[in-house]
Amino acid sequence: MGKKCQITGKNFNNGYSVSHSHKRTKKKQYSNIQKKRIWLPETNSWVTMTISMKALKSLYRVK
Known part of the structure; x- marks a missing residue:
């Protein structure tokens, strides 16, 4: 499986890399997975997940 969060489903954002002459090339901006x-x-057990750090922060946030 690629870089995709198993909780939120976020993967990457499309963007442009802009040079000094303003030539634009496509790039992917990956989230922190x-x-x-x-x-x-x-279930009283550990589970290994591919998760974004924003989702992990929201899991353990004190209410």
């Missing part, structure tokens, strides 16, 4: 082990208390 990492493999992390997440503890699931309902």
Whole structure:
């Protein structure tokens, strides 16, 4: 599986790389995707997920 978050589904953004002469070439702007082990208390086990760091931050945010 490629660089895609398993929770939010975000993968990459299309953009342009602009040179000094204003020549534009296509590029991909990837989000911060990492493999992390997440503890699931309902199943009492660890799960390895490919997740964006913004989704990980929202998982452990104190309410």
